Amino acid sequence: xxxxxxxxxxxxxxxSFQQYDKGFGRTELDVIRDLNVTVHxxxxxxxxxxxxxxxxxxxxxxxxxxxxxxxxxxxxLYDGGELTRKRKEQLRGNEIVLVxxxxxxxxxxxxxGPQIRKGKKDPESKEKLNRxxxxxxxxxxxxxxxxxxxxxxxxxxxxxxTAMMGNPRLVIADEPTxxxxxxxxxxxxxxxxxxADRGAGVLLITHDLExxxxxxxxxxxxxxxxxxxxxxxxxxxxxxxxxxxxxxALWRALPQNGFQFIGGTQPYVKDxxxxxxxxxxxxxxxxxxxxxxxxxxxxxxxxxxxxAE
Amino acid sequence: xxxxxxxxxFRYGTDSRQILNDFSLKLTCEERVxxxxxxxxxxxxxxxxxxxxxxxxxxxxxxxxxxxxxxxGYCPVQMIWQHPEQVVNPRLCMKEVLAEGDHLEQRIAEGLxxxxxxxxxxxxxxxxxxxxxxxxxxxxxxxxxxxxxxxxSTMLDLITQSQIWSFxxxxxxxxxxxLLAVSHSTPLxxxxxxxxxxLE
Ligand SMILES: Nc1ncnc2c1ncn2[C@@H]1O[C@H](COP(=O)(O)OP(=O)(O)OP(=O)(O)O)[C@@H](O)[C@H]1O
Ligand code: SF4
Ligand SMILES: [Mg+2]
Numbered sequence: 001x002x003x004x005x006x007x008x009x010x011x012x013x014x015x016s017f018q019q020y021d022k023g024f025g026r027t028e029l030d031v032i033r034d035l036n037v038t039v040h041x042x043x044x045x046x047x048x049x050x051x052x053x054x055x056x057x058x059x060x061x062x063x064x065x066x067x068x069x070x071x072x073x074x075x076x077l078y079d080g081g082e083l084t085r086k087r088k089e090q091l092r093g094n095e096i097v098l099v100x101x102x103x104x105x106x107x108x109x110x111x112x113g114p115q116i117r118k119g120k121k122d123p124e125s126k127e128k129l130n131r132x133x134x135x136x137x138x139x140x141x142x143x144x145x146x147x148x149x150x151x152x153x154x155x156x157x158x159x160x161x162t163a164m165m166g167n168p169r170l171v172i173a174d175e176p177t178x179x180x181x182x183x184x185x186x187x188x189x190x191x192x193x194x195x196a197d198r199g200a201g202v203l204l205i206t207h208d209l210e211x212x213x214x215x216x217x218x219x220x221x222x223x224x225x226x227x228x229x230x231x232x233x234x235x236x237x238x239x240x241x242x243x244x245x246x247x248x249a250l251w252r253a254l255p256q257n258g259f260q261f262i263g264g265t266q267p268y269v270k271d272x273x274x275x276x277x278x279x280x281x282x283x284x285x286x287x288x289x290x291x292x293x294x295x296x297x298x299x300x301x302x303x304x305x306x307x308a309e
Numbered sequence: 310x311x312x313x314x315x316x317x318x319f320r321y322g323t324d325s326r327q328i329l330n331d332f333s334l335k336l337t338c339e340e341r342v343x344x345x346x347x348x349x350x351x352x353x354x355x356x357x358x359x360x361x362x363x364x365x366x367x368x369x370x371x372x373x374x375x376x377x378x379x380x381x382g383y384c385p386v387q388m389i390w391q392h393p394e395q396v397v398n399p400r401l402c403m404k405e406v407l408a409e410g411d412h413l414e415q416r417i418a419e420g421l422x423x424x425x426x427x428x429x430x431x432x433x434x435x436x437x438x439x440x441x442x443x444x445x446x447x448x449x450x451x452x453x454x455x456x457x458x459x460x461x462s463t464m465l466d467l468i469t470q471s472q473i474w475s476f477x478x479x480x481x482x483x484x485x486x487x488l489l490a491v492s493h494s495t496p497l498x499x500x501x502x503x504x505x506x507x508l509e
Binding site: 017021048049050051052055056067101102103104151152175178179181182207208209249250253254255256259260261262265268270 | 353392394399424433434435439460463465468469470475494496500
């Protein structure tokens with residue numbers, strides 16, 4: 001099965017922010033540690049996880065658009081070679097595209113059409129954008145408008161259109177669908193699927209686990225800035241085939257599995273416990289969980305938990 | 310208190326399609342009403358009209374029998390929007406964002422899982438879900454009597470979603486705040502609400 005080429009490999013990624021607090025001098029916030037994700041050509045990997053677990057930052061790290069005080073560590077390999085700052089700048093917007101989570105990423109001073117075509121005026125680009133807009137039920141007039149003139153849902157569809165414009169080899173979509181109605185969500189998802197089927201690697205960051213399970217091939221589960229599980233989509237059919245207690249908790253919170261939820265909250269970076277970050281909320285917690293927790297292979301996937309078997 | 314939308318009709322501009330057509334809804338501050346509606350049917354528009362952000366072409370919004378527009382100062386009907394990044398000023402730090410609302414009790418920030426450190430950050434320095442918690446908090450000021458929640462939990466993972474909803478239910482029950490919840494997820498509305506209405 002794994003004949004396909006790896007397009008993106010992220011190894012032990014870390015991201016921290018340097019902050020200058022009045023009176024305290026410099027502090028560092030290690031918001032991401034030990035993050036591992038692999039995407040093959042033609043594969044769609046969904047990234048799910050708790051809010052604030054580092055999904056958007058991962059996307060920004062790959063694209064090289066972290067804020068000035070962000071420090072990145074670990075390795076990002078793209079198409080076999082290290083993804084240096086220079087390569088990121090070259091590939092961004094062409095081979096690698098981002099559909100950002102926030103509509104704040106649109107340039108408020110540029111009309112929609114030229115913005116999405118990246119200034120290209122040739123008939124082919126225009127024709128292509130017209131077709132994309134049509135399939136997303138965006139009137140052609142929208143191209144003449146500025147972002148502030150559009151509703152939230154329209155802006156979302158505009159953002160998604162950026163990914164469909166070129167011929168990307170890697171697409172990173174950060175929560176592309178909230179605010180869209182079901183039919184549109186399905187359409188957007190099927191378009192991402194098509195991009196993958198044509199050979200691109202797709203990293204789909206989403207809270208909509210149900211949707212993700214319908215279209216993706218694999219699922220990476222994030223918690224408190226680390227990857228806790230790498231599973232096949234089919235592993236989500238039952239609770240028992242999942243490996244990490246947090247993934248199982250997510251599974252139980254699905255509407256069809258009863259909306260159950262566990263107590264406690266994801267620890268704030270400054271209050272991370274020793275060892276396993278999920279420890280304080282875990283029913284299987286034992287003394288050993290206070291130590292190092294390796295990311296290991298298990299039943300065809302990966303897990304960062306001592307007790308999973 | 311009673312919030313009442315009477316025979317509301319609305320369209321954007323003059324040539325676009327009719328979005329709401331003679332729609333009425335009544336909500337007391339003891340109720341949690343869920344609003345289901347098919348694709349693109351103007352749920353957000355309806356919330357905007359109820360909160361006084363848009364004027365209906367026909368019909369009126371009454372709070373205890375008086376037009377909402379007659380209430381001056383802090384609006385007792387507060388809307389929480391789906392996309393938090395569109396409704397916070399990017400140049401204000403989160404402490405200032407909260408101060409834009411009414412007086413807030415400490416327990417609200419705590420119940421929503423807002424970390425004290427976040428108060429000194431700017432909106433761009435928070436994750437989508439973290440920012441949404443501030444928007445929910447801002448809407449729960451002391452003088453709020455009705456909360457309109459428009460797809461507020463799509464930015465949150467399933468577990469945080471259920472925690473935030475259960476906090477919200479507890480809060481509105483305790484303070485006698487009426488809640489209108491809009492969501493594409495019928496199972497969610499059935500869990501959260503005392504009654505579910507169809508916009509059509
Ligand atoms: N500029 C920054 N300075 C300090 N901390 C930051 C900054 N940007 C993000 N963070 C923190 O990093 C953590 C991860 O943020 P990120 O936006 O990646 O989360 P996420 O997984 O995308 O969450 P969501 O699902 O809510 O969008 C969050 O706790 C956030 O507060
Ligand atoms: S390592 Fe221990 S605390 Fe962490 S998830 Fe596994 S059993 Fe629970
Ligand atoms: Mg995010």
